[in-house]
Amino acid sequence: MEMWVFGYGSLLWKPGFDVAESVIGRLPGYARSFCMRSIHHRGTVDKPGLVLALDAATGTACDGIALRVTPGLEAQTLKYLRERELISSAYVEKNLEVHLADGRTITALVYVIDADHDQYCGGLPLEDQAQIIATAVGGMGPNTEYLFNTASHLSEIGLHDPSLEWLHDRVKTLCV
Numbered sequence: 001m002e003m004w005v006f007g008y009g010s011l012l013w014k015p016g017f018d019v020a021e022s023v024i025g026r027l028p029g030y031a032r033s034f035c036m037r038s039i040h041h042r043g044t045v046d047k048p049g050l051v052l053a054l055d056a057a058t059g060t061a062c063d064g065i066a067l068r069v070t071p072g073l074e075a076q077t078l079k080y081l082r083e084r085e086l087i088s089s090a091y092v093e094k095n096l097e098v099h100l101a102d103g104r105t106i107t108a109l110v111y112v113i114d115a116d117h118d119q120y121c122g123g124l125p126l127e128d129q130a131q132i133i134a135t136a137v138g139g140m141g142p143n144t145e146y147l148f149n150t151a152s153h154l155s156e157i158g159l160h161d162p163s164l165e166w167l168h169d170r171v172k173t174l175c176v
Contacts, residue, residue, distance in 0.1 A: 018070035054111070
């Protein structure tokens, strides 16, 4: 059986697994936002950064990339993704319907935020997000790198995210 993974943040530019096919897709009912405090990858417990998560929101949709895992590598990919994405249990693993740009509808593995988790910080004003992202650093590097790479890759594939674009420009000015 085919295994698909929906990428909306770092999976866009660093999937970490063999991809057989990638197609732009839309996940209904969720919005991409910097609503998760990062205490491992892009910040620390003492100075958390922010990473993107999918926050459930009626009437919204998130555009991203559906990545089909190379056949035969499903178990190894799932193990890798669980080690990467479930490091602090702030994400919940779900299988959700994604509508592909080519007209297909597939079921994809998706990591969404647990709004009851203590790392959840939905609703932070964009300026507050920018101030945090501009200075946070974690085990995977600066928080700015995460933001800039994600914004760049969304732009390259023609996806528009006004909040992310505003954050990109604001953080650039803060880091001058």
